[in-house]
Amino acid sequence: xxxxxxxxxxxxxxxxxxxxxLDILDHVLNAGVVxxxxxxxxxxxxxxxxxxxDVVLTSVETAMRHMKLPNVSAAEASSKGPPR
Amino acid sequence: xxxxxxxxxxxxxxxxxxxxxxxxxxxxxxxxxDLQCFISQFDxxxxxxxxxxxxxxxxxxxxxxxxxxxxxxxPFRFPTILTDETALSQFLTEHQxxxxxxxxxxxNCVQMEIQLKMQTSTQPQATSPKSGAEYLxxxxxxxxxxxxxVARFREAAQHxxxxxxxxxxxxxxxxxxxxxxxxxxxxLRQMKGVSVPTExxxxxxxxxxxxxxxxxx
Numbered sequence: 001x002x003x004x005x006x007x008x009x010x011x012x013x014x015x016x017x018x019x020x021x022l023d024i025l026d027h028v029l030n031a032g033v034v035x036x037x038x039x040x041x042x043x044x045x046x047x048x049x050x051x052x053x054d055v056v057l058t059s060v061e062t063a064m065r066h067m068k069l070p071n072v073s074a075a076e077a078s079s080k081g082p083p084r
Numbered sequence: 085x086x087x088x089x090x091x092x093x094x095x096x097x098x099x100x101x102x103x104x105x106x107x108x109x110x111x112x113x114x115x116x117x118d119l120q121c122f123i124s125q126f127d128x129x130x131x132x133x134x135x136x137x138x139x140x141x142x143x144x145x146x147x148x149x150x151x152x153x154x155x156x157x158x159p160f161r162f163p164t165i166l167t168d169e170t171a172l173s174q175f176l177t178e179h180q181x182x183x184x185x186x187x188x189x190x191x192n193c194v195q196m197e198i199q200l201k202m203q204t205s206t207q208p209q210a211t212s213p214k215s216g217a218e219y220l221x222x223x224x225x226x227x228x229x230x231x232x233x234v235a236r237f238r239e240a241a242q243h244x245x246x247x248x249x250x251x252x253x254x255x256x257x258x259x260x261x262x263x264x265x266x267x268x269x270x271x272l273r274q275m276k277g278v279s280v281p282t283e284x285x286x287x288x289x290x291x292x293x294x295x296x297x298x299x300x301x
Contacts, residue, residue, distance in 0.1 A: 009285070009286070009287045009288070010272055010275070010276065010287075010288045010289075011287065011288070011289045019289055021138075021142075023289050024141070024142060024145045025138070025141055027145070027292055027293075027295070028141050028144050028145050028148070028159075028161070028162040029141065029161065029162060030161070031159065031161065031292070031293070031295035031296070032091075032158070032159035032160050032161040032162075032164075032293070032295050033092075033158055033159065033160050033161065033164070033298070034160075034161050034164070035089075035160070035164055035166070035175060
């Protein structure tokens with residue numbers, strides 16, 4: 001029989017228990033409305049569309065790998081190879 | 085100038101605009117009938133080249149949470165960048181009725197999430213299958229095991245959750261409950277009382293924007 005969930009972790013702003021960085025990044029990068037198509041900006045010389053779609057479509061694990069690179073922008077990190 | 089879109093809300097009730105957005109940029113409002121969208125003017129060159137993405141994402145979340153405390157929101161994924169306010173207005177106008185109905189349906193609601201990890205040691209049939217049939221039986225048993233745990237949480241939440249969704253992931257299973265914002269504390273107490281295997285590392289987070297419930301099932 002399972003034991004009572006004494007180990008259950010609650011991370012809620014309502015209880016002044018802060019959510020982890022991973023919780024937050026997971027939600028802002030993987031949840032919400034996605035706009036696709038010509039409305040999204042594309043600037044010459046800046047791989048912004050690639051950056052945007054890259055982050056939106058990738059997993060948090062992959063995004064976190066990029067974020068751990070010190071002093072390397074996301075665009076530069078993306079240029080090292082598209083995460084899948 | 086390009087704009088970074090945060091989220092969409094109804095125009096009522098009146099909302100206090102957060103002090104600063106991503107990278108301290110001022111937050112502005114783009115309005116269409118019945119809807120408003122919170123944005124910041126955005127210089128892609130600056131942010132792409134210099135700002136750590138993580139820091140910007142945390143700023144983005146802070147804005148969303150600030151607004152969520154005041155009303156229901158439809159968040160954009162970060163980073164959603166549009167060419168200018170005209171492009172955003174066009175997008176909002178095209179989806180105006182859909183978002184108006186969604187925000188009306190989600191009014192006063194927030195999303196709570198339960199994450200359960202399924203480690204190998206907790207899974208039935210953990211040993212390597214000797215045949216395809218054995219593998220499939222193992223998968224079925226594992227699925228039933230996971231569903232039984234989800235059912236306990238769902239039962240505990242049934243009086244508080246207006247809607248419930250869950251789906252399996254590589255790491256385990258994620259459950260989402262749509263809860264009235266006045267019931268968040270009660271929901272958390274209910275979840276605390278659920279008996280589950282400790283190996284599943286149950287974790288409850290929220291309140292979040294109701295992103296999993298934007299589409300009706």
